[in-house]
Amino acid sequence: GEEVAQTPKHLVxxxxxxxxxxxxxxxxxxxxxxxxxxxxxxxxxxxxxxxENVFDETGMPKERFSAKCLPNxxxxxxxxxxxxxxxxVYFCAxxxxxxxxxxxxxxxxxxxxx
Amino acid sequence: xxxxxEDPQALSIQEGENATMNCSYKTSINxxxxxxxxxxxxxxxxxxxxxxxREKHSGRLRVTLDTSKKSSSLLITASRAADTASYFCATxxxxxxxxxxxxxxxxxxIP
Numbered sequence: 001g002e003e004v005a006q007t008p009k010h011l012v013x014x015x016x017x018x019x020x021x022x023x024x025x026x027x028x029x030x031x032x033x034x035x036x037x038x039x040x041x042x043x044x045x046x047x048x049x050x051x052e053n054v055f056d057e058t059g060m061p062k063e064r065f066s067a068k069c070l071p072n073x074x075x076x077x078x079x080x081x082x083x084x085x086x087x088x089v090y091f092c093a094x095x096x097x098x099x100x101x102x103x104x105x106x107x108x109x110x111x112x113x114x
Numbered sequence: 115x116x117x118x119x120e121d122p123q124a125l126s127i128q129e130g131e132n133a134t135m136n137c138s139y140k141t142s143i144n145x146x147x148x149x150x151x152x153x154x155x156x157x158x159x160x161x162x163x164x165x166x167x168r169e170k171h172s173g174r175l176r177v178t179l180d181t182s183k184k185s186s187s188l189l190i191t192a193s194r195a196a197d198t199a200s201y202f203c204a205t206x207x208x209x210x211x212x213x214x215x216x217x218x219x220x221x222x223x224i225p
Contacts, residue, residue, distance in 0.1 A: 033212055040200065043215040056211040091156050099206030099213055102147060102159030
């Protein structure tokens with residue numbers, strides 16, 4: 001399809017619970033990026049993939065956060081043992097190149113940790 | 115770390131007026147991009163300007179880039195209520211591995 005599909009749109013988790021977010025990139029786009037946006041402010045880069053391989057994970061918190069992009073499956077971002085500060089909107093984007101073309105963003109998943 | 119950094123602004127203008135917002139960055143870039151975010155939505159790519167370009171137009175959008183000053187501006191002419199959104203610039207200077215987004219400018223166009 002021509003849109004990046006993110007599910008679910010909203011996710012509420014109790015502190016300490018696991019959260020799993022999904023992203024289906026545009027077919028033919030080799031790169032997938034995850035960003036975290038807190039309180040409508042700047043977008044914090046988390047991790048990127050080139051096809052199913054991790055391309056850049058320098059933004060990922062070392063603990064609790066993990067991500068995958070497996071063939072023929074949506075990409076996923078998982079947060080183990082969520083904390084209140086994980087509350088944010090998580091955006092996925094895909095692109096045919098790393099930075100040379102525009103990214104196409106999904107509508108995001110709003111995670112609320114209570 | 116390098117990021118596109120907008121001059122933090124909340125701009126409120128009347129429909130039909132022009133809106134201008136600025137962005138500065140710290141290191142060398144290959145290109146700079148502008149995005150729009152409507153409330154509750156993801157970023158929408160507006161325009162890309164390469165480092166060897168000084169000005170670019172797309173519809174009612176005009177982007178300038180001054181690499182000597184490491185700054186860019188986005189001009190929206192004849193604004194419409196539908197232009198109400200936050201606008202972000204993004205640069206590729208982080209080792210070219212991804213786009214780095216700045217804080218964003220909120221623009222409100224009053225009908």
